[in-house]
Amino acid sequence: MKYVIIGGDAAGMSAAMEIVRNEEAANITTLEMGSIYSYAQCGLPYVVGGVIPQTEKLIARTIETFRNKYGIDARTNHEVTKIDPDSKHVYGANFEIPYDKLLIATGARPLVPNWPGRTLAGIHTIKTIPDTEVLLADLKGEIKNVVIVGGGYIGLEMAENLALTGKNVTIVEANAQLAAIFDQEMGEIIHQEAERKGVTLRLKEEVKGFEGTDRVQAVVTSSATVPAELVIIAIGVVPNTTFLEGQPFHRHENSALKVNAYMETNLPDIYAAGDCATQYHRIKKLDDYIPLGTHANKQGRLAGLNMVGKRRAFAGVVGTSIIKFFDLSLGRTGLSEKETRDARLPASSITFDGRDIAGYYPGAEPLKIKLVYHSETNQLLGGQVIGTNGVAKRVDVLATALYQQLTLEELLDLDLSYAPPFNGVWDPIQQAARRA
Known part of the structure; x- marks a missing residue:
């Protein structure tokens, strides 16, 4: 065969x-x-920020390993x-x-619309190791102002990492909020973090093109001309x-x-x-x-x-993801309220302000939780969690609950771990479910 x-x-x-x-x-x-096999694309922004020292660290297996150890004709x-x-x-x-x-x-591949000036030097996408190497070389020049077009996964990660290197970072986003996979009230927390870290936000602005002679000098939007010596386009794939x-x-x-x-x-x-x-x-x-x-x-x-004939079905996805954005972790799974409307599902929601650990224990941090559930059956439909600590734990519990089609009442029955340094006696997602 x-x-x-x-x-x-x-x-x-x-x-x-x-x-x-x-x-x-x-x-x-x-x-x-x-020319490169099997590398971690999700780590590329952290190479740009210097968190990961070099792109080679992202390669899981070399071509020679596939060829010599496993006998694959890897071309x-x-x-x-x-x-x-x-x-x-x-x-x-x-x-x-x-x-x-x-x-x-x-x-x-990255989506790049047919904007005037899109071929000017200094305009980048980031999807591959070669993309990243070109970007790193460009950043060694006299770069002060960086504009990131798009406020999704890559846009947020690149904004963080470039801001940490001392660049003046502006995000231009056509939508009314960053990270449109979150509902509006959760998005406001992301906006506050961006502004707290010195990232300029230009929301509800559409890119019309780029200005410059040989190299980009500005991004032209529906509202302004934004100076930029370097641009990263991150509006999707x-x-x-x-x-x-x-x-x-x-x-x-x-x-x-x-x-x-x-x-x-x-x-x-x-x-x-x-x-x-x-x-x-x-x-x-x-x-x-x-x-x-x-x-x-x-x-x-x-x-x-x-x-090879070993029949195994893909169980599907529920849309689980998590993003690091400066001091925040942004986690979500299942459907947002907007997605339930698009899917014509009768849905309700509850938003809860909790703590990542027992409130009386030193170091407890705020945790914002939103649960979306079916209005008639109380079945969990989605969850969003934002905070500095403990986000991944809660999102993964919610993702597991979604796979098992649990209701809010069944969510309360889960036997989740508790000790004051790790949790409250009622986990905050269960507290949210109780409020609902």
């Missing part, structure tokens, strides 16, 4: 390793359009330009490779699936490949996983697109197992 995998990062190499573990002397070819600088599902071949500029089973794990145009794949509205629970596309013997594929959302009960490293690794692993 000849396995071909397009893409050499999280999903692709997770699949390759599962094939290696489950099929003796497997014939695996992986095709990576770049670099091999960009696939076409596939032929009928003859079962993949094609590039200088190669043609047959397959029996094919995995498409091509990830996603789009799936890397354009090379499949003309093929009869079933697709999501953003061109991600639709897959079933076994990571199979609608074409025989072709699988997809990671940021180029959809993820089933357990609460929405439909195919969604939430491109995160956790999902890519899980989907890749299951794709590998299913490719």
Whole structure:
């Protein structure tokens, strides 16, 4: 059996390793359009901030390890330009490779609109190690004012890390708030933290273009011209699936490949996983697109197992994520109130101000919690938690509760750990549930 995998990062190499573990002397070819395999994209902002000393620290396994230790034909600088599902071949500029089973794990690329001046020097995206190396080299110049376009995951992380290096940072965001995955009252806490740390916010402003001769000098928005010697565009990503145009794949509205629970596309013997594929959302009960490293690794692993005939279904996602933003941790899972309205679910919510540990114990810190629940059944639909400590613990409990479809009453029954240095006798998420 000849396995071909397009893409050499999280999903692709997770699949390759599962094939290696489950099929003796497997014939695996992986095709990576770049020169680096298996690295932690989520760590890139922290290299820029100097928290992680160099990009090499983010590489999980080298190409030589895949080749020499695991026997994978791991190729670099091999960009696939076409596939032929009928003859079962993949094609590039200088190669043609047959397959029996094919995995498409091509990830996603940063979204960059056709703004005037977008090709000026000093305008960056951050998605790969080479992107980051170019940005680091550029930051060695006379850079004082940095504008970040977009206030999502990458925008917030880059704002923090660049501010920590002494840059004047401005975030331009078209929405009324940063981190639109949070509801408005939670977003206000994020705004306060940004302003406390000296980050300038320009909300409800759309980028119209960039000014400069050879290098960017300003960002032109719907309201102002903002000086900038360096710009980072972080407004989201789009799936890397354009090379499949003309093929009869079933697709999501953003061109991600639709897959079933076994990571199979609608074409025989072709699988997809990671940021180029959809993820089933357990609460929405439909195919969604939430491109995160956790999902890519899980989907890749299951794709590998299913490719070797070990049927294992992907259980789906509930939209769990956490972001570090200066002194705050921003965690959420499930649906926000806005998402329940979009899904036409009858929902109510409760917002609770608690403490991360017992209130009488030294060092107790505020914890803002919002629970969203079904108005008729009291089933938990989502949760948002913001604070300096203890956020991850609560978000992970809520994510587990969502997987088990618990109601608020059942949330109160959970036997959660307690000692004054770690928690109150009632966990704050249970206190919120009681208030609801």
